[in-house]
Structures are given as C-alpha cells and as structure tokens.
Amino acid sequence: MLFSAGGVMSGMLMPALLFLFGIAFPLGWLAAPTHERMAVVLANPIAALTLFALCALSLFHWAHRFRHTLYDGLQIKHLEEVIATICYGGAIVGSAMAAYLLWQFV
Amino acid sequence: MAGSPNYTDYHPRWLRRRVSTYWWLGSWSYFAFVLREASCIFVAWFVVYLLLLVRAVLQGEANYQQFMSWSATPAIFWLNVVSFLFLVYHAYSFFDAAPRAMVVHIGKTRVPASWVAGGHYAAWVVASAVIFWVLLRA
Numbered sequence: 001m002l003f004s005a006g007g008v009m010s011g012m013l014m015p016a017l018l019f020l021f022g023i024a025f026p027l028g029w030l031a032a033p034t035h036e037r038m039a040v041v042l043a044n045p046i047a048a049l050t051l052f053a054l055c056a057l058s059l060f061h062w063a064h065r066f067r068h069t070l071y072d073g074l075q076i077k078h079l080e081e082v083i084a085t086i087c088y089g090g091a092i093v094g095s096a097m098a099a100y101l102l103w104q105f106v
Numbered sequence: 107m108a109g110s111p112n113y114t115d116y117h118p119r120w121l122r123r124r125v126s127t128y129w130w131l132g133s134w135s136y137f138a139f140v141l142r143e144a145s146c147i148f149v150a151w152f153v154v155y156l157l158l159l160v161r162a163v164l165q166g167e168a169n170y171q172q173f174m175s176w177s178a179t180p181a182i183f184w185l186n187v188v189s190f191l192f193l194v195y196h197a198y199s200f201f202d203a204a205p206r207a208m209v210v211h212i213g214k215t216r217v218p219a220s221w222v223a224g225g226h227y228a229a230w231v232v233a234s235a236v237i238f239w240v241l242l243r244a
Contacts, residue, residue, distance in 0.1 A: 004207065006149075007196075007200045008200065008204075008226070010149045010152075010193070010196065010197075011193075011196060011197035011200045011201060011226075011230065012197070012226075012229060012230050012233045012234075013233055013237065014149065014152055014193050014197075015190065015193050015194050015197055015230075015234065016233070016234035016237040016238060017152075017156070017237060018152055018155075018186060018189060018190045018193055019190060020237070020238070020241055020242075021155070021156075021159060021177065021186075022152075022155070022177065022183070022186030022187070022189065022190060023183075023186060023187060023190060025174060025177070026174065026177045026178035026183055026186075027178075027183075030242060031242075032174055033241050033242075035163065035166070035167040035170045035171075038163045038170065039163060041240060041241070042160065042163060047240070051156070051160070054153075054156075055153045055156060055157065058149050058150070058152075058153050059150060059153055061146060061149060062146045062147070062149050062150040062153075065143055065146040066143075066146055066147065066150075068143070069140070069143040069144065069146070072143075073130055073140055073143070074127055094150075094153060094154075094157070097157060098153075098157055098160075101157060101160045101161055101164060102160065104164055105160075105164070
C-alpha cells in the first residue's frame with residue numbers, strides 16, 4: 001500500500017514540481033518565487049503536510065522498488081538483509097529528516 | 107493435487123537455471139522494464155532535492171538564492187532534466203498500470219479501465235495546475 005501510495009503521489013506531484021524547480025526557474029523561463037513567498041507557502045500546514053507525505057511515501061516507494069530491482073535486475077538475493085536495511089532504513093531516515101525540516105516552518 | 111508430497115532423500119533436485127546478471131539486456135521489453143523500475147532512483151533524488159530546497163529556504167534569503175544558482179549549474183540542471191524525463195515515464199507507466207491494480211465497481215458494474223486511468227490523468231492535470239498556481243502567483 002505504501003508502495004502504490006508513493007507511486008501515485010510522486011507521479012501526480014513530482015513532474016510539475018521538478019519542471020518548475022529543476023528546469024523553468026533555473027533557466028529563467030518563469031520567475032522563481034521570492035524567499036518570503038516560499039516561507040509563506042511552507043508555513044501553510046496543508047502544504048507542509050502534503051510535502052511531507054510526498055517525501056515520505058516517495059521514499060518508501062523507492063525503497064521497495066529499488067530493493068526488488070536489485071534482486072531481480074542484478075540477481076543478488078544473497079545480500080538480502082543488507083539491501084533491505086539500506087533501502088527501508090534510508091526511507092525512514094529520509095522521512096524523519098523531512099519531518100524535522102518541515103516542522104521548523106509550522 | 108491432494109495432500110502434500112512427501113519428499114525423501116532421493117527426490118530429484120529442482121531445475122533452477124542460473125540467470126545471468128545481464129538478462130535485462132536481452133530484449134527491448136526487458137530493458138524497458140528495468141528502465142521503468144530504475145525511474146524510482148530519480149524519485150528518490152527529487153526527494154533529496156526538495157529537502158535541500160526546504161533547508162535552503164529555512165536558512166534564509168542568501169541560502170535560497172545560492173540554492174537556486176546551484177540548481178542552474180550544468181551538472182545539476184542536466185540531472186534534473188534526465189530526472190524529469192524519468193519521472194514523466196514513471197507517472198505514465200504507473201497510471202497505465204493503475205486500472206489493473208484498482209478494480210472499481212459502481213454497484214454491480216465494473217468501471218472501465220480507461221475511466222480509472224483517465225481519472226488518474228485528470229487528477230494529475232489538476233494537481234499540476236494547483237502547484238503552478240500556488241508557486242507562480244505573485
């Protein structure tokens with residue numbers, strides 16, 4: 001469930017966000033929001049919560065998918081425990097960092 | 107099959123052929139599958155990028171501007187372009203697979219697959235519009 005939720009959230013929200021912050025703003029195609037505007041947006045509880053959900057769920061989506069890709073793709077089932085720890089552990093650490101950072105705004 | 111087989115010491119070994127580590131280079135459909143799965147790496151990269159952005163905003167105007175200049179450096183910019191392409195591919199492949207995973211019924215009739223997929227794409231457009239509106243208005 002976490003996997004599919006992460007996939008849907010990242011599929012819905014990431015393309016637009018990445019287009020803006022990764023391509024349009026750096027190239028100057030569109031005016032980037034000012035620092036004050038960003039602080040205001042991030043202080044909004046709904047925005048902060050959505051961003052946290054996006055980060056956490058996407059990380060778990062990555063963890064699960066990457067783990068199975070390593071097994072199936074590279075045929076390294078013998079490293080099962082190490083891979084699972086790194087993947088899911090990484091997702092947990094990342095989610096904790098997201099929560100910590102976003103909490104500073106609210 | 108009734109009952110479970112009672113294996114003895116003399117049961118023959120299963121035929122398990124060793125699969126090559128490079129099996130996925132064998133055909134285009136295998137390669138496309140691995141590409142689709144690898145798109146998750148770029149999902150994780152973008153999470154890291156977003157958290158770096160949030161941290162930069164937290165640290166003040168100067169750090170925010172520095173972050174924006176850093177995103178314009180060629181290495182990061184092209185990484186983001188590649189990530190964007192993979193993310194779009196991820197969204198497209200996920201929404202296409204959604205009807206197979208989500209079987210929706212209204213009363214007794216099954217909702218057609220195209221409606222489930224269409225619903226996902228429509229939500230995608232709406233979500234993107236909201237993001238654009240929140241970030242682009244002065």
